[in-house]
């Protein structure tokens with residue numbers, strides 16, 4: 253059972269959109285009414301539209317880079333919808349779908365990719381930390397945050413509705429990082445309320461997961477004493493169910509869990525990558541047949557629960573989001589130059605102050621020259 | 626003059642409490658005072674609990690504050706610093722111990738790419754009041770990786786404050802100011818000075834901590850000894866050497882002013898430049914290799930801002946560009962009395 257096999261995946265919806273019976277996991281999906289499933293479909297669709305829009309904005313030179321989550325919407329919306337207050341999310345850098353479930357304004361996220369700022373949203377407001385670009389570094393922040401949540405009495409308090417946990421997203425390549433392994437150690441020995449959510453999209457840029465591991469990524473949890481689940485990441489219902497379970501497990505004080513969502517990155521790693529160098533059209537086609545949105549759509553249609561009015565409304569909403577994304581990005585202006593000196597430190601720092609003052613004078617000198625001319 | 630920061634505000638209702646302590650004892654007392662002041666202060670590190678740390682700096686704190694606040698961590702430096710970031714995000718004030726200077730490198734990534742930058746990236750919405758305590762520098766006859774001077778590696782990174790006390794009083798004060806500062810602080814404890822004794826007024830810092838922005842105080846240099854002919858700039862372990870140099874030089878008729886930097890980032894260049902303008906001759910003394918170091922930074926600043934006051938080029942006395950040598954060589958590797966006195970002779974010859 254290697255890291256690229258699909259053995260042992262939890263599945264509640266098969267590729268044709270038919271519900272699969274699984275008495276173990278069904279209880280964590282039984283609350284999903286057709287209406288809730290339509291919300292999943294809507295969120296996945298909006299994520300995909302936004303992603304496509306950002307990709308084309310990058311192609312037009314409006315963004316420096318774009319990191320697509322195409323194909324991973326099932327893993328992201330399935331898990332994101334299981335999160336609730338006071339849970340806290342530590343994303344990697346590809347979790348645009350999860351961001352949507354946290355009510356982060358998607359167009360606003362693009363300031364990072366346009367080179368206007370390093371962090372685009374208020375993490376505390378959305379319980380959604382900033383993106384972390386150093387692979388795996390945030391898994392330790394998530395661990396510390398989870399330990400502190402426990403210290404604050406938010407875990408296993410006896411009233412489950414008030415309990416919280418942390419969920420941390422990272423990729424298959426990240427599992428090789430020291431920090432990720434250290435976070436497994438710290439989370440395990442501290443019984444931290446933490447769900448590690450690995451999106452195994454099967455590549456770390458060009459390297460297949462076989463270059464990171466000989467066993468499934470889920471199995472890596474075993475050596476740390478962390479319970480694990482391997483789920484079909486393109487099955488939004490199954491992902492939602494296992495994440496529900498894992499978060500409840502963590503919130504109740506039973507410690508960390510690792511989820512491996514087995515999925516596929518349909519686009520290149522980023523807009524700077526050329527995926528044709530390391531994978532085949534046939535492979536991509538195989539995965540297109542397992543598309544998470546199509547699969548749920550088929551299911552809703554089987555149920556007769558995707559009425560035309562709903563579909564039309566979501567399509568209109570997606571179109572409006574695309575338009576707003578374009579307009580927002582193109583309307584941005586660079587903030588005043590001196591603002592780049594802001595927030596280096598919380599308290600004034602002599603070096604920063606001196607350099608800001610120098611730079612201000614330097615800039616001012618051009619303006620003065622101009623006015624003399 | 627900036628050597629006034631130890632002056633105690635007159636007649637508070639608290640009796641002035643002056644006790645003689647070692648530097649290690651002063652840090653311990655400072656940690657205890659900070660933990661009493663704020664329940665969000667946590668200590669973390671390898672062996673900091675029951676053992677009290679390999680240098681016993683956290684001695685007795687586990688017994689008095691319990692394992693929830695004095696936490697023995699797994700043996701993983703990146704993990705220690707990385708988890709402290711997450712805890713600080715929830716309002717805690719973690720004080721982490723890196724067991725020895727040479728073992729900070731596994732945490733280098735967390736410190737430079739994460740701890741230092743979170744405030745900037747988050748537009749100031751995330752503050753990380755984390756203190757990283759490091760027993761640092763050499764001169765204790767230790768084996769490999771136990772004597773490194775790492776300050777320049779971190780001073781080059783914006784977002785970090787780096788300081789090093791040279792006296793028990795400063796150790797007691799500065800550890801508390803570092804803990805209550807809103808920015809991350811690398812607190813370099815000169816391990817060869819852990820057993821040096823001095824008088825510590827344990828009340829003065831409390832008054833300052835109650836004042837707004839009192840923590841900025843850790844960024845100020847102090848004139849440890851006034852003089853007129855040569856300025857010797859030192860910090861941490863080399864301050865004592867510099868004071869010895871001043872004694873010997875005085876016997877030879879040369880008046881040496883000793884500036885104790887206390888802080889490496891920010892660098893209180895203004896105090897150094899004022900002194901440079903007075904004496905016209907400056908020697909910077911640190912244990913770290915001189916190449917690309919704090920001395921180089923100061924020499925450049927003095928050149929930029931006090932060029933016409935200089936009677937001699939700014940000199941540096943420090944370690945060589947080599948791995949810290951085996952300890953049988955460290956006396957000559959380190960800026961010892963003779964090497965600094967030689968530099969005094971050379972600047973006086975101009």
Ligand SMILES: Cc1ncc(C[n+]2csc(CCOP(=O)(O)OP(=O)(O)O)c2C)c(N)n1
Nearest residue numbers: 346385386387423424425426453455456457
């Ligand atoms: C520490 C580190 N090393 C290298 C990189 C460059 N890099 C960016 S993304 C990436 C691949 C990550 O793959 P994976 O963890 O599987 O996540 P995915 O991008 O597939 O979601 C690499 C090597 C980095 N950002 N950080």
